[in-house]
Structures are given as structure tokens and as C-alpha cells.
Amino acid sequence: MEKKRIKYAVFLIAVFLTIVFIPNTDPAKALEQKGQIDIVYFYDNPCAACDEEGKFIELFNSIVGEYKKGVEIHLSMHNVFHESGWNLLQQYYEEFGVPEDRQTVPILFINNEYLSGSTAIQEELKDVFLREKGKIAIDEVDSGDDIQTTIVYFYVTACKECEEVAKILDTLEERYPLEFDDEGNYTYVEVKKFNIGEAENLQLVRKYFEVFDVPEKEQSVPIIFVGDIYLSGLEAIRQELVQRIKAGEGIRTPVLSTEESADPRSSVSLEGYNVVGVLLTGLVNGLNPCSLSMLLFFLSLLLAKGTNILKMGFAFCFGKFLAYLLLGSLLFNVFLKLQVSWVSAIVKGIILIIAFIIIVMNLRDYFAAKKEKYDKIRMQLPTVLRKYNHKWIKKFTSTENARMLLIGSFSLGMIISAGEFLCTGQIYLATIVYVLRSSPAFNLQAFAYFILYTLAFIIPLLVITIIIYKGKEVFDVSELIRERMPIIKLINAALFFIFGLAVLIWF
Structure with missing residues (x-):
């Protein structure tokens, strides 16, 4: 029984020593491991109502307050008007070898150094304190190590x-x-x-x-x-x-x-102002004639076939939603990788030039649309791309199989998005750069912004699909969009002016 007690006691001692002597390897604890700086302050104050010690503490904190972290400060203050303070000061004079011409008050002793006089204390305290703090740091480094x-x-x-x-x-x-x-x-x-x-x-x-x-x-x-x-x-x-x-x-x-x-x-945290801005931008870009014209052409072919356009139209819109979401995520990460300063400067210059060109072209289109000279409008899909998109739309809508047509409508939405990006992508690129400023990492926050944008972008497409499904003629909807084209062009120009201004100021 006695042997068991001895073994148990030895075990407890071993556990205690292990806990006490195992070094703390957490780097964050380095800020809590404090060396010591001894500060002794002598002053002369016969006035009982004058708070000289409080004034010194206030001065001390104003000079070195931000540097105190990581060290333990032992501060003592002595009034030489009292005999005990005077006698202690004489001992410090002798111990520090203070010459007679420097033997004055106030005087501050900090570890192995001293500062004599108010001017020296105010001007040199910071440097001396940092020097003493640095000595503590180097004492913690093993000799011979770099x-x-x-x-x-x-x-x-x-x-x-x-x-x-x-x-x-x-x-x-x-x-x-x-x-x-x-x-x-x-x-x-x-x-x-x-x-x-x-x-x-x-x-x-x-x-x-x-x-x-x-x-x-x-x-x-x-x-x-x-x-x-x-x-x-x-x-x-x-x-x-x-x-x-x-x-x-x-x-x-x-x-x-x-x-x-x-x-x-x-986790995701979206600011209200940013949410509204992204939603409105997506909604405005969703009214882009380039995007709407492709949808109307697609729906007109479906109507001619007598197909349920609601299901196919929604599949088409969801395909566009997914395509723009993936494009936004991809381009965001590309911009994120542009870390070299001269590349950033070039990108900024290119963005500003493109923004200026788009503003001018949208204003030109505004006046052309105002005069109903629609053949003069330049901010639209090139003829080659329009023919390319029409070709794919006709190809996918030619099938008689309902399931294949549904899959084809979804795929068509993705393909058309890539083809029309030259026309609708400018505002989206501006939004991507805007999100980059709000969220400097591709996280849930950035992804949520892209979801909001693409949802807002397809809202006009969904609304038009529903309107035509309810019996409105495609021609009537197309004419309505044509009538609103001047205001759409003007809004696009205003958006790019704001975007260019933001890039100029904040980037």
C-alpha cells in the first residue's frame, strides 16, 4: 500500500512539473510575455493641491502609451520636497554617476539611463523607452543566433x-x-x-x-x-x-x-447600400435591347411551333442566370489575381478608356433612338454575332421532343449569354470591379452579390416571358422596348459615368 502511495505521489509531481515547465508555443501569447522596465521619477512639489504625479502619468502615456504593450512597467515617483525623496535622489545620483551640472529635477531614471530636466524628458523619453524595450527583445534571443x-x-x-x-x-x-x-x-x-x-x-x-x-x-x-x-x-x-x-x-x-x-x-454579410446598387444595376442591364431581342426571337419561334413557351422561356432564363453567375465568378477571380502594380495601372487605364467610349456611344445611340434612326444605333450585337445566335436558336428549337427542347432551351440560354456578352457585359464588368472593392476575397459575400445581380438581370426576361405567355404579341412587346430605347441608352451612359468616376477616385 505504501509503495502505491509513493508511485501516485511521484506521478502527481511529474504531471505538475510537465504543466509548469512545458514551454508555451502559442505565438499569440508572445504579446503577453512581458519583460520589465523600471522607471523612477523625481520631482519637486511643495504644493499639496498640485497633482504633479498625475501630470507626469498623463505626459508619460501621451509619449509612450502606444508602446507599452509587451512590457511590464514598474513606476515609482518621489517628491524631493520631502526628506525621504531627497535622500533617495542622492543615492540615485551616486549610483548612476550623474554629474553635478545634470543634478536637477525633474529627473527620470529608466533602467540604466536617466533623463535630466523637463525638456530632455519630453524630447528623449520615447527613444530611450524604445531602446530599453528593444534590449528586452534581444535578451530573449539565444546568443549566436541570427x-x-x-x-x-x-x-x-x-x-x-x-x-x-x-x-x-x-x-x-x-x-x-x-x-x-x-x-x-x-x-x-x-x-x-x-x-x-x-x-x-x-x-x-x-x-x-x-x-x-x-x-x-x-x-x-x-x-x-x-x-x-x-x-x-x-x-x-x-x-x-x-x-x-x-x-x-x-x-x-x-x-x-x-x-x-x-x-x-x-459568413455572408451584405451592406444595404451595396445590395440596392447591385440589384438596380442588374435590373437596368436586364433591359438591354441586345438581351431582350434574343429572347423575343426565341419566343417567336416557340410560338410558331405551338410549344408551351412558359416552361421553355424559364429554362432559357435559368441558363442565362447560370452562365452570368459563372462568368462573374471567373472574371472576379481573374481580377483578383492581378497583383502586380503596373498591371493594375494598365487595367485601370483600359477600364477608363472603355468606359469613356461606351458613354459616348450610348449618348450617340440616345440621340439616334430619339430621332427613330434605329439603323444608326451602334451599341448592339455585331451582325456576325446576331447571325450566330439566330443560328443556334433555330437549331435548338427545331426538335419535336419536349424533353430535348427543355434541355435545349436551358443550353441555349448559356450559349446565347456568351455570344451577347460583348453587348451586355460592359455593365457586368463594372459591377464585378465594384464588388471587388466591397469584398476583397471570393467568399460568400462576393458570391451573394453575383447571385443578386444575375437574379435582377433575368427579371425583365421572366416578365416578358410571362406577358407573352398571357397572350401579348411578340411584335407589341418588341415595339414597346423600341419606344423605351432612348431612356435605356441614357441610363446606360449615366451608369458608366458613375462607374468611371468611381474607378478614377478609388482605384
Whole structure:
């Protein structure tokens, strides 16, 4: 029995030692492992009502408040007007070897350094504090190892500031001298870049936001995490990054991963303004004469055959819905991969030129339609494509088998969508670029926008199908569309003007 007790006691001790001495390998905990900075402040204040200590704390926080994370600060303050404070100050003078011409108050002792006088405290406290903080970081590095500075950088494509930050990172030196190190050591710089256009990296940056307590107003790219601080925006990165590297800030940068847990915010979340904009754009583009004319031609052939046009018309519309949804997803991912800055600039230039041409042509078509000179309208499918589409429509509607006709109607919707994309695709491309700004990753949010757009796009087609099914003549519907063509052209021109303006300002 005694042996069992001894074995049980040994087992408990082993478990305890394992728990206590196993190192913490979670990188996020690096921000919680704090070194110590001792600060002793001496001041002279005979006034009982004057809050000199409160004033110093306020000054201290205003200068180094944002740099305190990751270190434990031991602050003590002493009034030399009292004898105990005066005697303690004399001991500090002697211990730090302060020369007589620097023996004045206020004076601040920070670890092995001191700042004498109000001016020195206000001007030099930040540098001294960062230097002492850097010493803590290098003490944690094993001697003989390369001292590595890690910079974690998040960016997105089609972002002017991100392109500028990329240039700054490209000009960084391979190594920098450590300002706080008396042995002349260097820190080697490693930059980890993450495009939040990729879903996994979007989840990762949100984890960094959480660990670094980044306020919502600063949760944007470009953003850099170095050491236990973050630099948000081009100006902060340009002004402070190299200084932080030299101060050894990046030696303790935690490298996080997304393996621990899924981010609940990766679920779909649509903004009301964006939803309305996407729906209206899809609805307007659904009224495009190019799209409607193909539907009317298809329905006229079905009517001549005496076929149930409601079922076939809906199958045709669903084929177009699926085709545009797939095209949008594909083009979105293509734009997402354009990460090189000069490519982005070229794409922006091409988009602006195309937008200008389309605006001019739509305005020209507006005046032509207003004067009923429909043969002068240029923004329509080329004759070759019209003949191509008509050929496929006639081919698929020639079958007498109802099931094959249903499948053919669906397939026809997909094929016609590819053929008419030159005419209807301009506004869709503008919508894709717009969604790219709202959702920098192909996630549920981006996919939901494309579903909304394509649903709105086929609404006019579904309505026309129902109207003709109820007995309206195809010719009457065609004439109604022709009468509304001037306003359709004007709306298209206005949409592209707004789109071009948005690209010019935000891209």
C-alpha cells in the first residue's frame, strides 16, 4: 500500500512539473510575455493641491502609451520636497554617476539611463523607452543566433496605398544595425506578405486585428504588424517602419495562423447600400435591347411551333442566370489575381478608356433612338454575332421532343449569354470591379452579390416571358422596348459615368 502511495505521489509531481515547465508555443501569447522596465521619477512639489504625479502619468502615456504593450512597467515617483525623496535622489545620483551640472529635477531614471530636466524628458523619453524595450527583445534571443525581424504585411489588389507600401518594402535593406545593442549586432529583415483577397488571409488578418486590439476605424489595409504594435496606413508605415526595425521591435513579432478556429465573420454579410446598387444595376442591364431581342426571337419561334413557351422561356432564363453567375465568378477571380502594380495601372487605364467610349456611344445611340434612326444605333450585337445566335436558336428549337427542347432551351440560354456578352457585359464588368472593392476575397459575400445581380438581370426576361405567355404579341412587346430605347441608352451612359468616376477616385 505504501509503495502505491509513493508511485501516485511521484506521478502527481511529474504531471505538475510537465504543466509548469512545458514551454508555451502559442505565438499569440508572445504579446503577453512581458519583460520589465523600471522607471523612477523625481520631482519637486511643495504644493499639496498640485497633482504633479498625475501630470507626469498623463505626459508619460501621451509619449509612450502606444508602446507599452509587451512590457511590464514598474513606476515609482518621489517628491524631493520631502526628506525621504531627497535622500533617495542622492543615492540615485551616486549610483548612476550623474554629474553635478545634470543634478536637477525633474529627473527620470529608466533602467540604466536617466533623463535630466523637463525638456530632455519630453524630447528623449520615447527613444530611450524604445531602446530599453528593444534590449528586452534581444535578451530573449539565444546568443549566436541570427537576430530576425519579422514584418507581417497585409494588402489587397487595386489599392494605391498598398502599391506604395510594396515599393517601401522592396527598398528595405537586408539587415539593419540595432540601435540599442552595444555589441554591434544586426537584425535581418523578413517580410511576410498576405493578400486578403484570398479567403484564408482575410481570416488571418482578422485574427491579427483581435490579438493586437486594432480599433475598427484602423482595421484596413495596408497594415503592418511588427513586434507588439501595428502600423495602419501608408503614412504610419512610411514614417515609422524603419525606426521600429532598428529599435528591435520586430524581434518579437508573433506569427499567427488560422488553424485554431474558423472565423464566424467569414459568413455572408451584405451592406444595404451595396445590395440596392447591385440589384438596380442588374435590373437596368436586364433591359438591354441586345438581351431582350434574343429572347423575343426565341419566343417567336416557340410560338410558331405551338410549344408551351412558359416552361421553355424559364429554362432559357435559368441558363442565362447560370452562365452570368459563372462568368462573374471567373472574371472576379481573374481580377483578383492581378497583383502586380503596373498591371493594375494598365487595367485601370483600359477600364477608363472603355468606359469613356461606351458613354459616348450610348449618348450617340440616345440621340439616334430619339430621332427613330434605329439603323444608326451602334451599341448592339455585331451582325456576325446576331447571325450566330439566330443560328443556334433555330437549331435548338427545331426538335419535336419536349424533353430535348427543355434541355435545349436551358443550353441555349448559356450559349446565347456568351455570344451577347460583348453587348451586355460592359455593365457586368463594372459591377464585378465594384464588388471587388466591397469584398476583397471570393467568399460568400462576393458570391451573394453575383447571385443578386444575375437574379435582377433575368427579371425583365421572366416578365416578358410571362406577358407573352398571357397572350401579348411578340411584335407589341418588341415595339414597346423600341419606344423605351432612348431612356435605356441614357441610363446606360449615366451608369458608366458613375462607374468611371468611381474607378478614377478609388482605384
